[in-house]
Each structure stands twice: as C-alpha cells, then as structure tokens.
Amino acid sequence: MMIKYFNKFKLISFIFIIFFSSFSINILVSVEPDEVLQNQKQELRAREISKNIRCMVCQNQSIDESNASLARDLRILIRDKIKEGKSNTEIYKFLTDRYGDFILLKPALKYETLALWFLPFIFLILGIFVIYQHNKKSNKFK
Amino acid sequence: MSKKIFLFPFLVFSLILFIFFYLLLIERDPSDIPSNLIDKSIPQFKSKSLIKDSEYVSQENFKNKITLVNFFASWCKPCRDEHKYIQLLANNKNIQVIGINYKDNRKKATGWLNEVGNPYLYIATDKRGSIAIDWGVYGIPETFIVNSQGIIKYRHVGPITKKIYKKINFILNETK
Numbered sequence: 001m002m003i004k005y006f007n008k009f010k011l012i013s014f015i016f017i018i019f020f021s022s023f024s025i026n027i028l029v030s031v032e033p034d035e036v037l038q039n040q041k042q043e044l045r046a047r048e049i050s051k052n053i054r055c056m057v058c059q060n061q062s063i064d065e066s067n068a069s070l071a072r073d074l075r076i077l078i079r080d081k082i083k084e085g086k087s088n089t090e091i092y093k094f095l096t097d098r099y100g101d102f103i104l105l106k107p108a109l110k111y112e113t114l115a116l117w118f119l120p121f122i123f124l125i126l127g128i129f130v131i132y133q134h135n136k137k138s139n140k141f142k
Numbered sequence: 143m144s145k146k147i148f149l150f151p152f153l154v155f156s157l158i159l160f161i162f163f164y165l166l167l168i169e170r171d172p173s174d175i176p177s178n179l180i181d182k183s184i185p186q187f188k189s190k191s192l193i194k195d196s197e198y199v200s201q202e203n204f205k206n207k208i209t210l211v212n213f214f215a216s217w218c219k220p221c222r223d224e225h226k227y228i229q230l231l232a233n234n235k236n237i238q239v240i241g242i243n244y245k246d247n248r249k250k251a252t253g254w255l256n257e258v259g260n261p262y263l264y265i266a267t268d269k270r271g272s273i274a275i276d277w278g279v280y281g282i283p284e285t286f287i288v289n290s291q292g293i294i295k296y297r298h299v300g301p302i303t304k305k306i307y308k309k310i311n312f313i314l315n316e317t318k
Binding site for chain 2: 056057069070073074077096097098099100101102126127130133134
C-alpha cells in the first residue's frame with residue numbers, strides 16, 4: 001500500500017516537472033538603448049508585439065531577442081507604427097501581409113490550423129482512453 | 143476488440159515515423175518560406191537610382207514587361223556567386239532585370255558593379271531596407287519574377303544556382 005502511494009506521488013511529481021519545465025523563462029533581450037521609446041506605455045506595447053514576431057533570419061527567436069539587422073529594423077518599424085498611433089492589429093496585419101503568418105511565433109487560430117491546435121488534445125484523450133482500457137484489463141487478472 | 147485498440151497507437155506511431163522520414167529524404171529547404179506576395183501586385187516604391195542620383199526608380203519602371211527583381215548588395219558574398227546567372231537572365235530579350243541595392247554604400251556598390259559588370263536595367267537604392275520589408279525580403283540575395291501585369295509570380299531566397307536558374311527560365315517561359 002505504501003509503495004503504491006509512493007509511486008503515485010513520484011508519477012505526479014514527474015508529470016509536474018515535465019509540465020512546468022516547458023515554460024522556460026526568457027531573459028534574452030536584444031533591444032538597444034537607442035531604440036527604446038520615451039513613452040513607457042508605448043514601449044511596453046512595442047515589447048509585447050516584438051515578443052510575438054518571429055525573426056525571419058534566425059527563425060526560432062523572436063525579434064525581441066534577435067541581434068539580426070532585420071530584427072532591429074522591424075523593432076524600429078513597430079515603434080514607428082506605434083508612435084503613428086497604429087493599433088496592435090494593424091501592426092500585425094502590416095507584418096503578416098508582407099511576411100505571411102510564419103512571422104507570428106504563435107500560429108493564428110484559423111481553419112487551416114485547426115488540426116495543429118486541436119490534434120494534441122485529441123491524442124491526449126486517446127492516450128488516456130488507451131491507458132484506461134489497459135488498466136481495466138490488467139485489473140481483471142488480479 | 144481490446145487487442146485492436148493496442149494496435150492503433152503502434153499504427154499511428156509508424157505513420158508519424160514514415161512522414162518524418164519522408165520529409166527528411168525528399169529534397170527541400172525548410173528555411174525556404176513561401177512568399178506571401180505570390181499572385182499579388184508589386185509593392186509601391188520610389189527611390190533614387192544607384193547609377194544616376196538625379197533619377198528615380200519606382201514601380202513605373204516595370205512597364206508591362208516581365209521583370210526579374212533582384213535584391214543585392216556589394217557586401218553580400220552569395221550575390222557575387224549568383225551574378226553570372228543574373229547576367230545570363232539579363233541577356234533574355236523578353237524580360238527586364240531590375241536591381242534593388244540593399245543597405246549598401248553608393249561608392250562600394252558602383253565599384254562592385256564596375257568590377258563584375260552591371261546586368262541591371264534599373265537599380266533602386268534601399269538604404270534603410272524599407273523597400274525590402276515591403277517585399278517581404280528576409281535574406282538577400284532574393285529574386286522575384288513579376289509578370290507583365292505587375293503581379294508577383296515567384297520568389298527565390300538565396301543565391302541562384304544552376305538548378306534555380308533552370309527553374310527560373312522554366313517559370314519565365316510560363317509567365318506572360
């Protein structure tokens with residue numbers, strides 16, 4: 001009984017570790033002092049947008065983290081657009097019109113991306129179902 | 143019934159494995175991202191000409207002709223590699239080649255063209271890289287094929303190789 005309880009605890013903690021380690025903390029920032037906007041509210045908006053925009057050169061970094069010159073250009077462009085009074089949606093549209101949805105680090109929830117967003121959950125449910133079936137069967141033999 | 147259920151994950155796993163191996167084996171470049179501008183009109187632009195400071199290059203220069211647009215710079219090594227193919231394409235009487243000089247120094251750019259030869263009919267200057275952003279350019283050299291109606295038909299990222307040169311010629315023959 002004790003051993004069984006301990007294993008359960010181990011299993012749960014293992015799942016928790018895996019789950020939380022997937023949220024890695026991001027400390028990398030490449031924004032240079034001369035780029036920073038005077039208005040703090042606007043700067044925060046710019047940082048928020050930059051974090052969601054893929055650096056097309058390095059591809060697995062956001063432009064907020066990248067040192068590539070195109071990333072810098074885009075960071076400045078985003079800040080210019082904010083100063084012009086453009087909304088976040090307008091800025092995202094400006095970028096996706098030119099670079100496509102690929103420039104968004106998080107793919108948009110669209111008809112074409114439904115499988116991408118929901119297949120993992122379907123597989124999870126399927127997996128739980130298979131394990132459940134398996135356990136039910138093995139319990140019978142006990 | 144329950145045995146069949148256990149077969150299912152195995153089949154799914156095999157299928158995924160097969161897809162991954164297939165994607166590994168076929169010839170493709172994962173960093174080559176399709177352009178969002180295909181089948182769209184060329185972005186509006188106007189800039190000073192590299193050759194003549196008093197003249198401007200803009201979308202007006204496309205004039206109902208099939209146009210090859212090439213983003214290049216003197217500091218870009220792959221641009222030198224693809225230069226002979228740009229030259230060959232410039233010899234094609236059915237098309238015109240427009241260059242866009244990306245984030246370059248006028249002196250260095252003209253010096254480079256004097257050295258290797260100038261295949262371009264017009265050369266626009268994109269000092270701050272804003273024209274490139276409008277065209278969705280992320281790594282020069284990049285080459286676009288624009289049809290006579292000013293619609294972008296093809297984009298290639300990276301230097302033109304022998305294989306890409308053949309492909310471009312094939313697409314140019316299809317383009318009106």
